[in-house]
Amino acid sequence: MKTLSKYIYYKCYRMGAMTVTSKKIILIPALLIFFFCSAITPALALDIYWKPANDENATYSQRPYANTNRVDIQVNVKKAKTVEVNNEEAIQIGSTDSELWLFRDYLLKPGENTIKVKVEKRSSSKKDKDSDTETDDLTITVMETPASGSFRYFESPGSKLTAFDKSIGLKLPKDTAVIDSQGRAAFDQSVSIQINTPPTNLAPYYLPLSPLYSIHSASSAYYLSNAGELTLKYDTSTGNADTDMITVLYAPPNYQTSLLQLKMMQKINSYNHTADSVTVPFNKFGFGHYLVARVISDFNDFSLNKTGGLDLSWARPYVMALWTKGVMNPLEKYPDGSYVPDNYFGLTDKSGKKELPVTRIEFISMLGRGLRLPFSASVAQTHIFSDMQDLGVSDVQYLEAALKEGWIPNSLTINEKLYFHPNDPLTREDACAFMARAAGFSLVSQDQATQTLKAYYPSDYNSADNWNRPHLLACIQNGLITTTNKGYLEPNKQITRAEAAQMIYSLMQKNGYL
Template sequence: MFRRKIMARVAVFLAAILVLAQPALAAGIPFTVEIDGDSTPGPTIITQKNTVSVRVYDPEGADHTVKVGSILAVKTGPGEYEVENYALKAGTNSLTVSADTYKNTYTLIYVDEALPGASYYLQAIPASGKITAINKTLTLKFPKNNYIAENPDDPRIVEDQGLRIEVVSFDYDECPTVYHQAVSPVYKITPESDDLDGDGERDKAAVLYPGELTLKYDANVSSAAADTLTVIYIPYGDGDYDEYDNDFQHFWDDYWPDRGCVVLGGRVDTAARTVTVPFSKTGFGTYAVFNVNREFCDLLDANNNLSWARNYVLPVWAKGVMEKTGSGEDFGNTPITREEFTAAIVKAMGIPVENDLQNPFEDVNSSSLAVDEYDDYILTAAKNGIIYGFPTTSGLEFRPGDYLTREQAATIIARVAGLKVSDNEAVTAAAMKRAFYDYSQNPDDFGPWAAPFIYAAYKAGFIQGSPVEVEGKTLYAFNPKGNLSRTEAAKLLYVLMKKQKRL
């Protein structure tokens, strides 16, 4: 008897579930309801999108008042009605479609997880400028009242301000190099419409004001890997990098060369497990966080032990600040040129690279540079007071191919770091004598313009000098006219980025 009662109760319970699982009874005209392209939606729909589009059709083509939830549907044709991008909250949603005496209710479950197929739609950039999406794994921060424009060269605000953020599948055959491992989902950020001006062609698309993008990475990644985490970006468009005037042109020729891979580096927060990078005006495209794991053969000693330079070289290479110039698996430890160091400084500081600037230098042009793109970096650095040239009888030279001297490097570092530089020659001379043995012996070997900058960089912990033994004591020599090697440059850049909180 007890068992029969239990079984009866179970039967009633299951019947109730079946009733609840069905759409509410539809009365009146047999409308066709289509949800996100599915013309035969079941009572419960699971989606990875934060919005759905609902279309309602009357096979007889009659006029009706159609609502989706509380939203009045737009008539798109005879007997056809639509609500685009009906917003869902994470979890379970109840969606009721009604038309005259017809009424059906559906259960929509929005799975808000950072998995391939996830899609987050916004009708416009919020007035606050802040967007948090895909289960809080992605954050965009813009200045207030930002808008999508047709393109960066003609920044007219477009009618369709829709923005979509998606998680897309990643093909490891397309990984930047074998040394890179993706440690975050791959996100695609695009305007909802790719034809913003209605001419039938895909537009570049831009935002009026640049901002910042923050991505979460895998919680299992060790905090010790912070220096080698980097964000890599593929610009939105047809894959032709040169077509897009991206402000952060950190790229390697052997990385996704046909797709315009851009290495953004990024500021790592190990507590929050995030990497933050600039989002330029033309920042639409695909982003992911990678961890870099490689070694360079020329940073090993005779016993295959890693040299002191390894912990500086790998981060600046991983962040896209310096490229390798050596053959094979060598980083290349030749003296660094003035043009390469200037480009690296601009990259390290995340300074937006400007195009078509006034050129004060007689010798800065594509034919005089090792890398064509260096001209924009040099002129950007000159505009920002980071570098200066050498006077000639006819103007100024930059001497891009000359090796950078140690005193020139210290001067550039002091300028870009905003260090306080003394204008008291006597105080500077006394301090330099205490700091550097070679200054105490031959102060004329140091450029008088350079000494205050050298001491400022020394005092701030950027430089130290090389140890020399003098009468049983270890002193330090600066060697101002010596050439700065690429590994020494990597250390300077690493220390700069660390102090400026850009790692």
């Protein structure tokens, strides 16, 4: 104490600003400050650091902002007996003399988070058996901006997962669980969502309107017990309100985002379009990468009349809308086996003067996608029909799902086998049977349908099967098929791909699926 008083006295004296009276005035407050500070144990500034838990290459720091909600907390402190992070014990790394303590996988909430650290230290005095307790805290603010590299971790799927200021929302039925490859509830139920920069190779077909959202489970072999819906917001600054040209591209989870190519992505059926968001089905195997984009390319089919071909400009709104929404796809090959060029949709043959018919399997698949027919995506199908061997997995799944839903009328057995004839052209009569059942139209009796059709189409109403006449009448009354020759129903006329697009579009519009 004397030494401190002398020191203060000496410094003031050397400054030439001290009289005998001022010496007393300065010395008294100095003594009071010394006694006050002596009565308080000085708080130790603990070394608290953090890093993103999902990035093994990241380094620990004290950055005030984070783009992830799952972090590892590191505390560096000497002679600690225990370390608690927000009342939960951290783990000492190394020997009992280690100064490094870790708390892994701490979950933060959106916005500001205070990380409170409490350290119980071993006493430095042999006589004093009590430990000293020291505290400190660190503030981390989780940014909600959907910026590239942002990461959100959820311990379980729950009924709704939202992230990045609600720019993405996954809605699931209650009690939805993550399932492992053995069909059991997975030990790790976590789901993560990460934002990445969209691929740069989408031109000249698409313009990205959102980041690339990657949704993953803990293992690539996991899937969900129930299907749900995924809603994505997108950039509206393009100034184009034509939501028919907004699509959602999807790629499986095993593709690396940095290596993603356009050929790895496929359009999926999108609906509930608003000015800034779009919804797509999220099936049980729906983990992967999602991107909202605007279609900016066109097909030469709609300008064939300029070179002496058919005028199919009327079909453009229907075909482009269905293609954009993943309901209808360009034809891969012409009937002669040659490939359709990339800038053609395949609505006509190579001459451009003859329309191509839609096949039975293509129409059923379009109908299933357009009306959101649910099916359980699986590797194995039951193959109810005996002529499904050459069909793609998706087509088989929609065909079997449509059959189970009653969209497809009963078929006659041939040698105790059922045949669908998937690659045959679709007739107006068959199309009406599929659409009326899929849409759930109210049907009149066969006699009533026969009387009405006979009155308006006396020339060929009787060429339609009696059982199918209620379906034909329902589709006519709902504007799904039209007639051009007065008095002729033309039930056996083949439907073109362009006409099929118009029918499916009208049915989707009637059911509010556009």
